[in-house]
Amino acid sequence: MNFLDLIWLIPLFPLAGAVLMLLTGKWLDPQPPSDVAVAPGVEPGGAGAPLANSLAHHHPGALQNLIRIICPGMVLVSFVFSAGAVWQLAQLPKRVYEVRQFTWIAAMPFHMANGHLATFQVNWGFLLDPLSSVMLLVVTGVGFLIHVYATGYMAHDNGFYRFFGYLNLFVFFMLMLVLANNYTLLFVGWEGVGLCSYLLIGFYFHKKSAADAGKKAFIVNRVGDTGFVLGMLLMLSVLGTVRFTDVNAALRSGQFPVEAGYGVMTAMALLMFFGATGKSAQVPLYVWLPDAMEGPTPVSALIHAATMVTAGVYMVARSSALFQLAPVACAWVAGIGAFTAIFAATIALVQNDIKRVLAYSTVSQLGYMFLALGVGAYWVAIFHLFTHAFFKALLFLGSGSVIHAMGGEQDMRYMGALRKKIPVTHWTMWVGSVAIAGIPGLAGFFSKDEILWQAFSSPKGSMALWTVGLVTAAMTAFYMWRLMNMTFYGQSRVKPEVAAHVHESPAVMTWPLIALAAGSVLGGWLGVPKLWTVFGEGFRAFPRWLEPMFALSGPESEHPASTEWSLMILSVAVAAGGISLAYYLYSKRPDIPDRILARFKPLHTVLYNKWYVDEIYDFLFVNGLCKGGGSAMGEFDRKVVDGGVNGAGWLTRASATLSMWWDTWIVDGAVRFTSFSVKLLSYPACLIESGRVQTYALFVVVGLLTFLGYYIAR
Amino acid sequence: MHPVTTVHYLALSAGLLLIGTIGVLTRRNIVVILMSIELILNAVNINLIAFSHAWHNVSGQVFAIFVITDAVAEAAVGLGILIALFRNKETVQADEIDLLKW
Numbered sequence: 001m002n003f004l005d006l007i008w009l010i011p012l013f014p015l016a017g018a019v020l021m022l023l024t025g026k027w028l029d030p031q032p033p034s035d036v037a038v039a040p041g042v043e044p045g046g047a048g049a050p051l052a053n054s055l056a057h058h059h060p061g062a063l064q065n066l067i068r069i070i071c072p073g074m075v076l077v078s079f080v081f082s083a084g085a086v087w088q089l090a091q092l093p094k095r096v097y098e099v100r101q102f103t104w105i106a107a108m109p110f111h112m113a114n115g116h117l118a119t120f121q122v123n124w125g126f127l128l129d130p131l132s133s134v135m136l137l138v139v140t141g142v143g144f145l146i147h148v149y150a151t152g153y154m155a156h157d158n159g160f161y162r163f164f165g166y167l168n169l170f171v172f173f174m175l176m177l178v179l180a181n182n183y184t185l186l187f188v189g190w191e192g193v194g195l196c197s198y199l200l201i202g203f204y205f206h207k208k209s210a211a212d213a214g215k216k217a218f219i220v221n222r223v224g225d226t227g228f229v230l231g232m233l234l235m236l237s238v239l240g241t242v243r244f245t246d247v248n249a250a251l252r253s254g255q256f257p258v259e260a261g262y263g264v265m266t267a268m269a270l271l272m273f274f275g276a277t278g279k280s281a282q283v284p285l286y287v288w289l290p291d292a293m294e295g296p297t298p299v300s301a302l303i304h305a306a307t308m309v310t311a312g313v314y315m316v317a318r319s320s321a322l323f324q325l326a327p328v329a330c331a332w333v334a335g336i337g338a339f340t341a342i343f344a345a346t347i348a349l350v351q352n353d354i355k356r357v358l359a360y361s362t363v364s365q366l367g368y369m370f371l372a373l374g375v376g377a378y379w380v381a382i383f384h385l386f387t388h389a390f391f392k393a394l395l396f397l398g399s400g401s402v403i404h405a406m407g408g409e410q411d412m413r414y415m416g417a418l419r420k421k422i423p424v425t426h427w428t429m430w431v432g433s434v435a436i437a438g439i440p441g442l443a444g445f446f447s448k449d450e451i452l453w454q455a456f457s458s459p460k461g462s463m464a465l466w467t468v469g470l471v472t473a474a475m476t477a478f479y480m481w482r483l484m485n486m487t488f489y490g491q492s493r494v495k496p497e498v499a500a501h502v503h504e505s506p507a508v509m510t511w512p513l514i515a516l517a518a519g520s521v522l523g524g525w526l527g528v529p530k531l532w533t534v535f536g537e538g539f540r541a542f543p544r545w546l547e548p549m550f551a552l553s554g555p556e557s558e559h560p561a562s563t564e565w566s567l568m569i570l571s572v573a574v575a576a577g578g579i580s581l582a583y584y585l586y587s588k589r590p591d592i593p594d595r596i597l598a599r600f601k602p603l604h605t606v607l608y609n610k611w612y613v614d615e616i617y618d619f620l621f622v623n624g625l626c627k628g629g630g631s632a633m634g635e636f637d638r639k640v641v642d643g644g645v646n647g648a649g650w651l652t653r654a655s656a657t658l659s660m661w662w663d664t665w666i667v668d669g670a671v672r673f674t675s676f677s678v679k680l681l682s683y684p685a686c687l688i689e690s691g692r693v694q695t696y697a698l699f700v701v702v703g704l705l706t707f708l709g710y711y712i713a714r
Numbered sequence: 715m716h717p718v719t720t721v722h723y724l725a726l727s728a729g730l731l732l733i734g735t736i737g738v739l740t741r742r743n744i745v746v747i748l749m750s751i752e753l754i755l756n757a758v759n760i761n762l763i764a765f766s767h768a769w770h771n772v773s774g775q776v777f778a779i780f781v782i783t784d785a786v787a788e789a790a791v792g793l794g795i796l797i798a799l800f801r802n803k804e805t806v807q808a809d810e811i812d813l814l815k816w
Binding site for chain 1: 735738811
């Protein structure tokens with residue numbers, strides 16, 4: 001079977017699942033009466049809240065099992081086809097496979113920046129190369145595991161079919177995004193995943209906070225998309241094409257159809273990057289991601305940790321040739337990435353909601369990826385994306401399992417000592433936490449350490465970037481083990497009414513956890529540091545696989561191996577330090593954090609309230625720019641627009657009055673004056689016209705006699 | 715005794731014409747005015763017959779018969795108008811009928 005030729009089928013499987021679910025789901029999975037579904041006071045659907053949700057329980061029909069098979073099955077088939085296609089791609093000599101399905105936007109002429117006429121045509125085509133194949137496998141592979149997990153997690157939820165319909169639709173759009181062979185088609189997927197993200201964040205739409213979070217995510221993403229679209233249009237006007245291969249060829253050769261300098265490239269790169277900050281939750285547009293935790297936990301894992309939020313990273317990596325030409329833009333990417341990493345990590349340090357910690361952790365890890373992109377280490381960014389997909393999906397699903405066990409409780413202050421009660425969840429999350437903390441041997445270490453090393457050694461890197469990364473690494477280790485300790489170790493603070501129900505999740509949920517844990521352990525071994533010469537070249541498969549994409553350019557670092565070793569040891573040391581500190585503070589001496597809290601109350605308040613960024617945005621943009629601008633526009637409307645209309649009305653009336661005066665006195669006056677003067681002049685003639693016939697007859701006789709007399713007398 | 719000559723007829727005719735004309739111009743009653751018009755027409759008839767007799771030409775007498783016929787028609791039409799007028803104005807005084815002006 002030639003999987004490469006069937007590449008177009010890969011996105012169609014989830015699409016078929018989605019269409020089937022959304023069209024026939026109501027019939028497959030009948031809903032309980034709606035008054036139960038939205039019973040007041042019942043935590044609706046509640047993040048797999050079987051306890052609080054017991055009123056809304058309904059017993060799944062036999063047909064519901066069909067959904068359980070179809071939806072994950074579609075993604076599994078996609079995964080198999082993807083794996084086959086990637087395997088066959090590896091056999092090709094040039095490892096690039098591009099196929100054009102059909103013309104999507106028919107050719108039409110347009111003027112490029114220099115005024116020359118060019119043709120704009122977009123094909124519906126797919127591009128499989130090392131970069132998109134990594135994304136492809138992550139999306140379908142991790143996506144499949146999360147689908148399986150969700151069949152268990154969402155079992156008691158209303159709208160089971162709707163959830164899986166959206167989830168499959170999301171996978172379809174994500175596959176379109178990663179398989180697209182041009183920016184315009186990528187944008188279709190880009191917007192599609194945004195839509196699905198909105199639908200799934202607002203899945204419990206009768207809960208106001210969830211509906212608001214969905215809207216927030218959608219709107220914030222639109223802000224970023226503006227940048228993306230502008231960047232795309234700029235690219236079109238300068239390069240005349242949006243097809244990846246053409247764009248990259250033009251940029252690498254330096255032969256642009258339009259004379260374009262360094263500034264244009266920088267603008268283009270920065271606009272693209274602005275789009276990426278929206279989708280990938282970077283400062284300043286990260287605010288939607290923590291709120292996105294209102295969605296069901298599998299959604300958080302799939303969309304807001306493993307796949308969709310990495311779309312920005314993918315897009316920037318895809319545009320690497322462009323960013324190579326714009327060093328200033330790269331510096332911005334690295335700076336924003338590093339700032340986001342440490343900024344989000346500080347917030348994660350003090351949050352009490354288990355999912356919120358993970359959300360900020362995700363923002364922070366995405367910051368790492370952008371840091372890597374900014375210093376030109378594109379493959380490392382993709383590598384971190386790859387490992388992060390495993391361990392962050394694992395952690396989210398694990399947290400979902402905890403929440404499931406706790407009957408919907410998300411506050412870590414009411415957890416503790418759950419280790420024995422939910423052992424599988426504990427062990428898999430333990431693996432994930434070790435991985436993200438950066439302990440050697442697990443996936444996170446390899447990718448994060450490589451990022452730190454590149455931040456230090458790359459020509460675009462600097463000591464400052466490395467320091468920020470290192471501090472963030474320490475914080476990461478601390479907040480993850482704070483989470484672990486508060487959840488699984490120490491004293492139990494579980495509410496008594498909840499404690500009785502704490503139970504391990506069903507196998508359908510634990511097996512994906514185990515599979516992801518395996519990935520979190522093994523995933524990193526595809527890209528061991530160069531220094532570890534003990535391991536063969538096979539352990540550097542990841543960089544070698546991506547090598548043709550990015551042509552790992554730049555001079556080899558001239559730093560001695562000892563520097564790299566010591567930096568590596570340092571990063572492991574801070575990770576271990578963070579872990580031990582968290583263990584000491586939250587398991588051994590739980591009284592100390594409270595004392596620290598009391599001591600640094602203002603700082604804690606600021607961190608707990610997320611640096612008040614939401615409030616600042618509310619003040620500046622929501623209330624300031626939108627509402628303030630709205631009322632300013634209202635004033636403008638009332639004063640200027642209405643004023644213009646009213647003024648025009650007044651002017652018309654005034655001129656009409658004037659015109660009427662003129663008509664009455666001048667025009668009519670002239671007419672009446674004429675008639676008056678005629679009357680006046682004709683008055684004597686009127687006097688002889690008496691109307692009496694005899695008078696007339698007298699005139700006749702007199703006249704006759706006059707003429708007669710005249711002729712006789714002559 | 716002088717013989718009656720054409721001049722005598724003409725004098726009579728002139729007298730009738732004068733009386734008729736003065737009647738038309740001075741009398742107020744429209745009936746009398748119509749009668750005055752008859753006088754004028756008869757003055758003409760006398761003229762016509764006088765000349766016909768003088769010159770031995772019968773055409774003048776034929777004309778006189780035409781004039782009589784005409785006078786009858788005129789009297790009929792005139793009295794008809796007068797009745798219509800009286801119905802509207804309830805008067806036959808000529809000086810009270812003065813609408814035909816500016």
